[in-house]
Amino acid sequence: MTDATHPTAASGARPRRRAASPARSEPAKRAQFDRPLLPWAFLAPQLLVVCIFFYWPSVQAITSSFYLEDPFGFGSTFVGLDNYKDALGSAEYQRIAGFTALFTVLVTGFSMGLGLLFAVKADKVIRGRSSYRTALISVYAIAPPVAGLMGMMLFDQHIGPFVKLAAWFGYDMKVGINYNDTAFAMILVSVWKQVPYNFIFFLSGLQGIPASVREAAVIDCRNGFTRFRTAILPLLAPTAFFLLIINITYALFDTFAVIDVMVKDKPANNPVTLVYKVYNDGFRGNDIGGSAAQSVILMVVVLVLTLIQFRWLERRVHYG
Amino acid sequence: MKNPIFATGVLALSATAALAQPVQITWWHGMGGANEQVINQVAEKFNAAQAVCAITPVSKGTYEEALASGIAAFRSGEQPNILQVFDAGAATIINAKGATIAAEDILAQNGHTLDREAFIEGVRYFYADATGKFIGMPFNSSAPIMYINTEALAKAGVEAPKTWAEFEAIAPKLKEAGYIPLTASQLTWMFFENYFSRNNVQFASNNNGYDGFGGTEIDATAPEMLAFWNRVKDWHDKGLFGFYGAGWSDNQKPFEEGKVALWIGSSGSFGGLSKTATMPFSADFLPYDETAAEGNKSTFIGGAALFAMSGKPDDQNKCTADFFDFLTTTEIQAFYHQATGYVAITTAAYEKSKADGWYEQHPVAEVGIKQLMLPQGEWSKGYRLGFYPQIRVVEEREFNKIFSGETTVEDAFKAIETEGNELLARFAKTSG
Incomplete structure (x- = not known):
């Protein structure tokens, strides 16, 4: 357009x-496809997977969210929108929603930014390029709970090297007690875990840019940064758009394991994200109706976010 | 039974197999580390003692996780025969009438008798219904007690405190001697629930929740509670009380390392602590509040009980009952008590351990049971509060805020009371 x-x-x-x-x-x-059933046969496995693992649980979640249910499933009472009102009206829920938004923005921003930076730098390296790349990519092989465990050790109040480093600068870091300190540690570990993923995609995106385009850009513009901004970055836009969606999903959902391990299943005053609260209320607190309402809210948020991205952002992406 | 032919086939098969193979039953629990190994030993002892039944214990992680997995499994019909449920989850499981078979009933149905009087007094009420019938089978019972780094006290030249006022008197000397005077694990249990019991203050309306869920409210802002917590906060600010977050082990670790003089832990920590502590230690009762009108009462029984899940075939229920009966035998009770530090729940097991001379070698092991045998106040029998695991989450959050200076003691307990009562009202609706 x-x-x-x-x-x-x-x-x-x-x-x-x-x-x-x-x-x-x-x-x-x-x-x-002259036979009308053939395309459906090809689609069937995928449709089945989507129905069983997405539509069916979603419908169940939506149904449960209107009921107050006995934990063991003996009886449930229809309560209309009460579960939604209770969730959205609670100060605690609003605080967690605020943190989730900030967490998502920071984790997405930093992990994509650093991934891009490392990719650009690694793209320029000629000698020993594969060992640099392997070193950067290998972090991706670490499972989120393991990353959380490593983070927990690094920030441990009694033995953590980061805590000692902070103390060296005269700062008394208290991960697990101080809200901001824990938030910092969680964001750091989550970003660290995701940077390699972005790195791989940005690097392959960079390598897909033809040498002729780069050479033409060099002739047109001598300033490296401007050249990157005006020529390379637009060509990376499809990769970046894809990564944006993946990273937001990562920050919202896949960081669960990192958070769970780092708060040692006792969130107390520590920051947690909305998906952790869904889990905590539903599986720990056995409040199935309230937890279902929260997961429906989360589902709607992600749906709206994805729609906005496709409606507004994708228009500006050039698929060469 | 969706497929009757298949079901009869399975029954016939299992009937013939019973001659050769024992009936398998499962036991889900929430113990880890040293205590998990003791559970495995108890199961092995049961399997070795008879040939009809074979029990398999499965650790589901923490207490909370064991309860959550048990509930999820029940909803999908995959429940274990026996589920261990902790003190805070008692209301949830006892309220779910069709999910369990009362321990007394399953024992009676299978030819065993349960003598309530054989259990020590502190254990009798917590997992029982209003008439005193045992719904859960008391298993690992504990009390919050004070562990003492004897070196630290000797170095500072002070005696272990009996009351919080005595603690305030010695704490500066312990600090001077180079120790953190006090830490405590799980403040929800030590400094909140058991503040009510130890100092005989009413915890919740409706007779601490026993008389019904409708309209039950907690009294977190009791003046005694607020005054005590203002003192705790003051200790923290003066460096007399170390707080390392809501996690249990974060607060236990500095004590194990010998940096802390006094640590409030569980009597069930004894087994593990004997292996991990780097210094000699002893123990004494949880200090009480000298300003409370009727202090120095027994604490609530902590730990967990075993519940027989419903929906299982008779031969498996028979095995569950046999196992419950086996657990109450003096020999097993004494073994479990001595191996873990959880209190002996029958008087006979306590007498046996005394006769064995166990307490002469391990005086610490007797502290918990002695504390539970202290005179009971009106409010130290127990509490029955729905969604209590979630209320603990609120308490943990607010306690953290107090120590990080984000809120005052008064505001924190006001929040606990408000949010706790909302949760109680919700629970009353789900169970109504």
Whole structure:
């Protein structure tokens, strides 16, 4: 859409090409599936997986969220929207929601930023490039609970080297007691765990940029940073967009194990994310209705977030 | 039974197999470390003692995780025969009438008798219903007691405190001698629930919750409680009380390392502590509040009980009953008590340990049981509060805030009371 307003030759050419291609390929597609059931047969396994592992539990969660249920499943009372009101009205829930938002922004921002930085630097290395890359990627092989355990040791009040380092600067770091200290430790471990993933994708994205484009850019612009911003970054946009969605999902859900290990299953005053609260209320507190309502809220948030991303952000991404 | 032919087939098969193979029953629990090994030994002893039944203990992690897995398994029909449920979860499991078979009933149905009088007094009420019938089978019972680093006290030239006022008198000397005077694990149990019992203060309305869930409210802002916690906060600010977060071991570790003079732990910590402590230690009662009108009462029984889950075939229930009966034998009780430090729950086991001369070698092992045998106050028998594990989560959060200076003692306990009562009201709705 925005392309059309640019009078440059390169972007002006693209809409014409796009307009032409569907006309060519459509008859071919029809010819491939002349039997109407065949596509459904191909789709069936995937549809089955989605139904069993997504739609069915989602419907159950939505149903439970309107009931107050006995933990053992002996009886339930319909309470309408009470579970939602209780969750959204609670100061504790609002505090956790606020932290989750901040946590997601910081973890996504730092892990993508650092991943990109390392990828750009590693892309330039010529001597010993594979050993640098292996060193950077290997962290990705660590499972989240193990990463959490390592974080717990590094920030342990009695033996943690980070705590000693902070003490050296005159700061009394108390991970597990001080809210901000724990938040810092969690964000650090979560970012550290995710950087290699972003690194792999950014690196392969960089290597997919043709040498001719880079050489042309060098001729056009001598400033390295500007060249990166105006030529390389737009070409990385599809990778970055994909990573953005993956990283937000990671920060919202996959950091659960890191958090669980780091708070040693006693959250107390420590920051936790919404998904941890869902788990804590549902599986620890046996409050199934309240927990289901919270997970539905979370589901809606992620749905809206993803829609916004596709509606607003993807328009600005160039798929070369 | 969705498939009757299949079901009869299985029954027939298991009937013939019974001659050769014992009936298998499972026992889910929440113990780890040294205590898990003792549980395995108890199971081995049972399996060796008879050939009809074979029990398999499975550790589900922590107490909370054991309860959560037990509930999830019950909902999908995969429950174990025996589930260990901790003190805070008592209301949840006892309220779920169809999920368990009362310990007294399953024993009676299978030809065993349970003599309530054989149990020490402190154990009799906590897992029983209003009429005194045992719903859970008391198993590992504990009391919060004070462990003492004897070197530290000798170095400072002071005696172990009996009351918190005595602690305040000696604490500066312990600090001067280079020790952190006091730490405590799980403040929810030590300084909250058992403040009520030890000092005989009412915890909750409706007779501490025993008379029904509807309208039950906790009294977290009792003036005695607030005054005590203001003292705790003051100790913390003066460096007389070390707080290392809500985790149990974070607060135990500095004591094991000999940096701390006094640590409030569980009588059940004794077995593990004997292996990990780097210095000689002794123990005494949890200090009481000298300002409370009727202090120095027995504490609530802590630890956990075993519940027989319903929906199991008769031959397995028979094995469960046999196992419960086996557990109450004096020999097993004395073994378990001596190996772990959990208190002996029958008078006979206590007498046997005395006769064995166990307490002469290990005086620490007797502290918990002695504390539970102190005179009971009106409010030290127990509490029955729904969603209590979640209320503990609120308490942990607010205690942390107190020590990090984010809130005052008054505001923290106001929050515990408000949020706790909301949870209690919710529980009354689910159980209503």
